[in-house]
Amino acid sequence: MKEMLDLFLTFAKVGVMTFGGGMAMLPILQREVVEAKHWATEEELVDYYAIGQCTPGIIAVNTATFIGQKKGGVLGGILATLGVVFPSLVIISVLAGLITNFSHLTWVQDAFAGIQVCVCVLIFNAVIKLLKKSVVDKRTACIFLLVLAGGVFLNVSPVWFVVLAAAAGIVLKNLEVKA
Amino acid sequence: MTTLLRLYWEFFKTGLFAVGGGMATLPFLKNIGETTGWYTYGDLMNMLAVSESTPGPIGINMATYVGFTVAGVPGAVIATIGEVTPSIIVILVVAMMLKKFRENKYVDRAFYGLRPASTGLIGAACVTVIFEVLTCIRVASTDGVLNSVRLAGGSLFNWPGLALAAVLLVLTNWVKPTKKLHPIVFIALSAVVGVAFGFAGG
Known part of the structure; x- marks a missing residue:
């Protein structure tokens, strides 16, 4: 206990x-x-x-x-x-x-409008850092770009991208081993 | 009651499919906001800023904050429990067969595809929030169908915001004495700039 x-x-x-x-x-x-x-x-x-x-x-x-x-x-x-x-x-x-x-106060709204800009930059930096670790060759670059475009333009749940990418990883690596 | 159940389910899915840490939950949270109407991108950005500036893992802070926004303290508790439930189950199972899991070639191969996809999803969320915060273009869609594009202000871009973003980008990446500083420093600086220059435009 x-x-x-x-x-x-x-x-x-x-x-x-x-x-x-x-x-x-x-x-x-x-x-x-x-x-x-x-x-x-x-x-x-x-x-x-x-x-x-x-x-x-x-x-x-x-x-x-x-x-x-x-x-x-x-x-x-x-x-x-x-x-x-x-x-x-x-x-x-x-x-x-x-x-x-306090969210109705003008200065609080101004502060958060400034903070939102900072959050954009922080997310952007996080993506760049992750890119270096996750995109290691042409095929992973393709997966990244496809998911990026899909995420921006299609209104579907991220779950589908995760499931498809895992399947793509297995298929691509299997082909590589056989070749 | 149905809200709490929905909250638990949405966060259970987030915990199960977000691979690679706290920031990986962002695209899922964005999707939850879009499908339920519980909060806007702007709200989500504010929550992310607070989550980065307070103690605790970012992913948990965001789950707690979203849950609180939707249904007060019970919502905060339910969302957090929902997000950690899949972790507990998966880790307990993996712990039982630790060696097999690490050496399984299918796990390894799946992650070859998962890692860039996770980055792509966060990148897509990033593009959306940049549109929302740094431009005045407002895109409206219902059920995934684009139905209007309009300008919220007099100009295409939020120029003061872009200027601040450029300064922050330089400070966080290329200026040696500042690039190692904790994000809270840049968040505080941006809040001060926002107040000084009336960023909300009110």
């Missing part, structure tokens, strides 16, 4: 200290989970991260589930995940409530 509470609290602490994406969480996990609690080794953490990135969902949550599961089985995995999302739930709910109350 005490162990489970410890899992929840440790991951809540990791959640509070993570600023940004799942990658920003790695150094904090190294300190809290590997060095302070000895719940996983450095190598295991890197493995969990690699799998967390290539399984569906948010990397931070996937890694938390992995470590929790190793430490305390299925319940441990669930508690570690609830721990890592708990600070977000509290902080965002409070902030969202505040922002809704």
